[in-house]
Amino acid sequence: MTRRPDTLKETPSQTAGPYVHIGCTPNFLGNTGIYPEDLGARMVNDRTRGERITITGTVWDGTGTALRDALVEIWQADADGLYPSPEETRGAADPDFAGFGRSGCDWETGAFTFATVKPGRVPYPDGRLQAPHVTVWIAARGINTGLHTRMYFADEADANAEDPVLARIEHRNRVPSLLAQPEGNGVYRFDIRLQGDHETVFFDM
Amino acid sequence: MTKGGFIQRDRAWHPPAYAPGYKTSVTRAPGRPLISMPTTLSEETGPVFGRDMLGPRDNDLILNFARDGEAAIGERIIVHGRVTDEHGRGVPNALIEVWQANAGGRYRHRKDGYLAPLDPNFGGCGRMVTDAEGRYEFRTVKPGPYPWPNGVNDWRPSHIHFSLFGSGFAQRLISQMYFEGDPLIWQCPIVRTIPSDAAVERLIAAQDMTATIPMDALAYRFDIVLRGRRQTLFETRKEGL
Numbered sequence: 124m125t126r127r128p129d130t131l132k133e134t135p136s137q138t139a140g141p142y143v144h145i146g147c148t149p150n151f152l153g154n155t156g157i158y159p160e161d162l163g164a165r166m167v168n169d170r171t172r173g174e175r176i177t178i179t180g181t182v183w184d185g186t187g188t189a190l191r192d193a194l195v196e197i198w199q200a201d202a203d204g205l206y207p208s209p210e211e212t213r214g215a216a217d218p219d220f221a222g223f224g225r226s227g228c229d230w231e232t233g234a235f236t237f238a239t240v241k242p243g244r245v246p247y248p249d250g251r252l253q254a255p256h257v258t259v260w261i262a263a264r265g266i267n268t269g270l271h272t273r274m275y276f277a278d279e280a281d282a283n284a285e286d287p288v289l290a291r292i293e294h295r296n297r298v299p300s301l302l303a304q305p306e307g308n309g310v311y312r313f314d315i316r317l318q319g320d321h322e323t324v325f326f327d328m
Numbered sequence: 329m330t331k332g333g334f335i336q337r338d339r340a341w342h343p344p345a346y347a348p349g350y351k352t353s354v355t356r357a358p359g360r361p362l363i364s365m366p367t368t369l370s371e372e373t374g375p376v377f378g379r380d381m382l383g384p385r386d387n388d389l390i391l392n393f394a395r396d397g398e399a400a401i402g403e404r405i406i407v408h409g410r411v412t413d414e415h416g417r418g419v420p421n422a423l424i425e426v427w428q429a430n431a432g433g434r435y436r437h438r439k440d441g442y443l444a445p446l447d448p449n450f451g452g453c454g455r456m457v458t459d460a461e462g463r464y465e466f467r468t469v470k471p472g473p474y475p476w477p478n479g480v481n482d483w484r485p486s487h488i489h490f491s492l493f494g495s496g497f498a499q500r501l502i503s504q505m506y507f508e509g510d511p512l513i514w515q516c517p518i519v520r521t522i523p524s525d526a527a528v529e530r531l532i533a534a535q536d537m538t539a540t541i542p543m544d545a546l547a548y549r550f551d552i553v554l555r556g557r558r559q560t561l562f563e564t565r566k567e568g569l
Contacts, residue, residue, distance in 0.1 A: 130335075130414045131553045135527040136342045137504040138350070138518060139489065142437045146427025146489055149453050154436055157392050157451050158383070162425075163375075185355040192439070198374060198497045208373035210495055223375035230438070245369050248333070248565045258370050262502050265352030267343035267521050269502055273370075288365050297360075318359045327337065327362035328371055328498055 136269070139262035143194045144227055151227045163196065163225030166239045170219040173202025173240035176309045178274065181233045182261060185318030189233030193263035195315075197224045197237055197274075199256070204243030241276070247287045254282035254289065261315060270325045274313045277302040288326075297324050332558030332565070333367040334498045335414055343521035350517045351478055371498035372557070377423040379457050386455050389428075389468035393436075393451030400450035402431025402469025404545040407488065407505070407533065411462040413556035418462025422554070425455045425491040426466060433474030433484075442474050467545065473512055485512035485519070494554040505550045506532045 144152040148161045167175070178197070182190040200206050205216035216222070226235040244252045257274040275283055283289055283302070292298055300323045303311035315323045345357035385392040390400045407426075411419045429435045429452065432444035436452050450469065458464045471486050487504045494500075506513050513519055513532065522528050530553075539547035 130556070131412065131416055132341055132527070132530070133337065133414060133555055134501065134503055134530055134552045135522050136501060137489075137522075137531070138353075139491070139502045140504075140518075141439055142427060142435045143489070143491075143502075145435060145437055145451075145453050146425045146455075147491060149451070152437065154393075154451055154453065157453050158386070158455075162377070185359070188355075190356070196500075198370070200370070206369060206373035207375070208495075209376055210373040211369070221375070247368055248366060253368065253370070256370065258497055260497070260500055263356065265350070265354075265356035267345055267347060267350070267353060267357075269500055270358065271371075271498075271500075288368070291365055292363055317356050322358060322360055324360075325358050325362050326365050327339065328334065328365050328367045 136267060138264060138267050139194060139269075141192045141264040143192070143262060147194055147225065148227045161225065163221070163223050166221045166224045166237065168219050171240060172217050172219070174309070176239060176241050176311055178237040178239060178257065178303065178311050178313055179234055180313040180315060181235070182228065182263070182315045183317065189228070190263055191228050191230055191233045193228050193233075193235070193261055195226050195228070195235040196260045197239070198222060198258040198260075199239065200242040200245050202240050202243050204245045206245070244282065251285070251287055252282075254279050254286035256286075259313075259315070271328070272315065272323055272325050273301055274303050275301050276311065277304050292324060297322075300324050332560045332563040334372065334496060334555050334557050337555065340523065341527055343523070347521035350521050353521070367496070367498050372496045374493060374495055374497040374499070376421055376495070377457060377493070378421075382455065382457065387466035389426075389450070389452065389454045389466065392454065394449035398449045400430070400469050401447050404467070405470050406465060406467050406539055406541065406545050406547040407550055408463070408465035408536075408539055408547065409550040409552060411458050411464065411492065411552045411554060413494070413554055415556045415559075417556075418458070418460070419494050419554055420458055420460045420462060421495075422458040422462065423455065423493045424458065424464050426453070426468075426488050428452050428468065428471040428488045429474060431469045431472050433472030444472065444474065470507065478517055482517055483512050483515070485510045485516050490552070492552060492554060496557075499554045501554060504531060507548065508532055508534050
């Protein structure tokens, strides 16, 4: 019998379930007194460098109903395109920028919101620059493995046109599902559609 | 040797997005194939949360929501284990967040209306950061099983939810831990979204008498594997050079 390489299998995923807030955003839920504040609640402070933006949106299911029990997380570079991570080897990121944000969804409307800065450009493995983007991860009841997508900026048409990840999308009419639309005053709307004609592109990497 | 990208996820090992036995997945499963891409810096970096963020009782669910001098009701247990990557190397500084129902199967959550009572001394929430070898432990009470609206008479086995961050955002994982010997495991539609029994067994914690504290708490061991990175001399990568 062929001997397979001696590697371990990843722990299988399970849904986050409807009560994900208890563990991940207890203060948002109203379970106060355990942690001083929820993780990912504050991405910027007064000294953070870069253009302030607000990302807001809603996660929609296949019937057009807003998910009100989802957990949305984002991870992004600072205004200079550097990640606040030990795995970042190109330089030190802005010490006043967290890079990671986490938001529950409004109990009535399903809206999620992040106050952050517009990220700089980050290289692809071959050295080409990617367009400014934000990594987005969605966990919820009914989602068996967290969904990984990216938010790009609709007002970065030139950078988006040369982005190596967007270039991998064969059906070009699906690219707009990844473009956040500017609504003025630094607000960008990014709706996530789990199914349907305008289904968001989700990635496997 | 340099670090390559993350090893691809074995999607046939994880539960499929569309799993009709778990009814909520039907309208929340993407209908189109995932778009494949290599991991880039955006997925190979990730937030790291230091121990200085942690409070002294963050990994003690028996006490971290309890009034002074009181404690959560239920079977006292220690849950411990090791987080490694697919190469078997410990993952240090991994943030683990856990949440669970109380001993009666009731969650402290606005959407849970199960008739079992809340325990005023139990919040059901804890977190910890793995040590240099990837080890973790926390103390809690064993959660109870509870009914849920899926089939007419579906019950969740006793379980603890786990959320993990490794060193790269591509490793992000949420899963659930079950308890050895629970007959409800194999009847649960959420467990059964996982295609193989071998994969389900990876979520079942074994009772561990070596970690049990005599006259105090039983122990369960739950080891977790996160995605690993390719190790190579040959991968051409410009970033960081």
